[in-house]
Amino acid sequence: MGDAAIPVSIPVCNSGDIAEGGKGKRFAVSIHGADASGFVIRYGGQVYGYLNRCAHVPVELDWAEGEFFESSGLYLMCATHGAVYAPDTGRCEGGPCTGARLRKIEAFEKEGHIFWSPDDYVRPAPD
Numbered sequence: 001m002g003d004a005a006i007p008v009s010i011p012v013c014n015s016g017d018i019a020e021g022g023k024g025k026r027f028a029v030s031i032h033g034a035d036a037s038g039f040v041i042r043y044g045g046q047v048y049g050y051l052n053r054c055a056h057v058p059v060e061l062d063w064a065e066g067e068f069f070e071s072s073g074l075y076l077m078c079a080t081h082g083a084v085y086a087p088d089t090g091r092c093e094g095g096p097c098t099g100a101r102l103r104k105i106e107a108f109e110k111e112g113h114i115f116w117s118p119d120d121y122v123r124p125a126p127d
């Protein structure tokens with residue numbers, strides 16, 4: 001039904017906009033009809049996407065727009081209570097929700113651009 005209208009992939013930014021272990025890019029999503037955000041980061045040369053929501057308390061992770069990595073560039077960090085997450089798996093490696101995971105969002109790079117793919121839970125934000 002309506003699913004046919006959901007695009008397979010949605011552009012986020014140019015490849016050069018996100019550097020290894022550096023600032024990420026947020027994008028708008030919809031979760032059960034509510035506004036939320038996802039983000040993409042680059043780590044180990046790969047692009048990873050996650051829902052911008054701590055596994056501990058459902059707040060956004062970035063302390064300033066796009067700032068997801070802690071200072072070493074090795075972990076993503078929740079600005080609220082400091083949970084740190086492995087950038088490649090989204091697993092919390094330290095903090096109040098150790099072992100919990102960020103919700104992955106399919107993200108990929110193609111021809112100099114980065115895209116994300118909606119799924120059954122993370123839907124495109126309404127126009």
Ligand code: FES
Pocket residue numbers: 054055056057058059078079080081082083095096
């Ligand atoms: S809300 Fe993120 S560490 Fe607690």
